[in-house]
Amino acid sequence: MEMETDLEDTWIANFLGTKGNEYFCEVDPEFILDRFNLTGLNADVPNIHDAIDVVTGSSDVNMDGLNAEEEQQLDASARHLYCLVHARFILTTRGLYKMMLKYQEGDFGRCPRALCRSHILLPIGLQDVPNISSVKLYCPKCEDIYNPKSSRHANIDGAYFGTSFPGMFFQVYPKLLPRHSEEQFCLKIFGFKIHDHAEHCRWQQKQRDELEKRIADKPTS
Amino acid sequence: MTENEELYLSSSSIEDSWVSQFCEMANHQYFCEVSESFMEDEFNLTGLNSLVPRYKEALELILDLEPEVPVPLPEIPTIEESGELLYGLIHARFIITRPGLQSMAYKYACRDFGTCPRYQCRNTAVLPMGRLDIPGFETVRLYCPCCRDIYVPSNSRFLNIDGAFFGSSFPAFFLETYPKVEQECRRIREQSPPFQLKIFGFNIAEKSRAGPRMKWLRQTPGQDKSQGPQETEAATAIEEEAVVG
Numbered sequence: 001m002e003m004e005t006d007l008e009d010t011w012i013a014n015f016l017g018t019k020g021n022e023y024f025c026e027v028d029p030e031f032i033l034d035r036f037n038l039t040g041l042n043a044d045v046p047n048i049h050d051a052i053d054v055v056t057g058s059s060d061v062n063m064d065g066l067n068a069e070e071e072q073q074l075d076a077s078a079r080h081l082y083c084l085v086h087a088r089f090i091l092t093t094r095g096l097y098k099m100m101l102k103y104q105e106g107d108f109g110r111c112p113r114a115l116c117r118s119h120i121l122l123p124i125g126l127q128d129v130p131n132i133s134s135v136k137l138y139c140p141k142c143e144d145i146y147n148p149k150s151s152r153h154a155n156i157d158g159a160y161f162g163t164s165f166p167g168m169f170f171q172v173y174p175k176l177l178p179r180h181s182e183e184q185f186c187l188k189i190f191g192f193k194i195h196d197h198a199e200h201c202r203w204q205q206k207q208r209d210e211l212e213k214r215i216a217d218k219p220t221s
Numbered sequence: 222m223t224e225n226e227e228l229y230l231s232s233s234s235i236e237d238s239w240v241s242q243f244c245e246m247a248n249h250q251y252f253c254e255v256s257e258s259f260m261e262d263e264f265n266l267t268g269l270n271s272l273v274p275r276y277k278e279a280l281e282l283i284l285d286l287e288p289e290v291p292v293p294l295p296e297i298p299t300i301e302e303s304g305e306l307l308y309g310l311i312h313a314r315f316i317i318t319r320p321g322l323q324s325m326a327y328k329y330a331c332r333d334f335g336t337c338p339r340y341q342c343r344n345t346a347v348l349p350m351g352r353l354d355i356p357g358f359e360t361v362r363l364y365c366p367c368c369r370d371i372y373v374p375s376n377s378r379f380l381n382i383d384g385a386f387f388g389s390s391f392p393a394f395f396l397e398t399y400p401k402v403e404q405e406c407r408r409i410r411e412q413s414p415p416f417q418l419k420i421f422g423f424n425i426a427e428k429s430r431a432g433p434r435m436k437w438l439r440q441t442p443g444q445d446k447s448q449g450p451q452e453t454e455a456a457t458a459i460e461e462e463a464v465v466g
Contacts, residue, residue, distance in 0.1 A: 112338040114362050114371040136340050143435035145416050146338045149375045167420035170431040180434045185371050189393045197369065207437035215428060
């Protein structure tokens, strides 16, 4: 039981230090200990009580009586629990703040779109239910989603971040919204426009102008 | 001579050439092999002598010709550099000819240039290009025929390859020559409407400060704006059924 005494070596610190888990932030142990925050998770996490003990490093959990397979199972359910709680935690004020710090460090990577000029990204899930789709990255500059560069990150479940996180993030930190990209790329041959492509670009430009008009005439209330 | 022997001989002679060595390097995966006859034709090289320093030696190097005057040892790196520049610029001209497009099509089919990082493009293969045709300004970009946008290569080893080695017109020529690519991309585009950010399943109002502003970038005339990606998939399934029925 030396592990629990050393703060540097908690289960959470260990999890966050593992390669491939760079997208996750540290969930406060108090948040996990509040049973209200775990409502409904017992359906998704097998053996949830032991998993909670493992994650929070409580001394109640007895790992001695387990064989290797059971130990692995318990560890997997502890990870699953932590990640699902993570999706809830990052929507709270403290969670959003922690993710904001990570975002500004560029921990989630940069937009591959050339005209976004390497804008920083946020993680997003396409589903809030686990085991359906993997995590994607949202670029606030072009408002589109991209696949993570590294296969380690491409295997993370999207539900561990949730569908609402980037939306919530910019509701809380609207000052971090970038100037939207106005540039568009139009393919040319020897510098000459190609009809089909140029027409497409003009059509998109028209959509943009219409959007701007809609936003400009605010109803007076 | 049996066929096998012939194959073996020809492949071993190709391996030795400067061009195949250049193309086999890990960071030169985007390049195809320019045929010798193309490089030997003076007409194809018009104007390159003003862009490439030590042009004559560089050309001799990439054609594997014995130099008339032996190159002094300290100058070899400069000439090697000029050779790469010259090869890149010839490559940009070669890939818009018929045999060049064919070699690039083969590489495209093998996904040698990678796939589009955008989620809704469903791993469409991309094409290398440069936004400028003059060397020394911008590195290579990847053009996705599905979203018609350009991306930075995800692997850092391609970040020092000059875009002018592929040229700004290559993707357009490629798509003109292989219209099937465009047809397939049109189908994907029409099925996947632009991504919409939501909070707990609700759309964010357009007039909100953090509301959607960039939908136009991914819109195409044929798309049904009201449909979400899952619904669209269902819709295509129904369409396919209708076609079968």
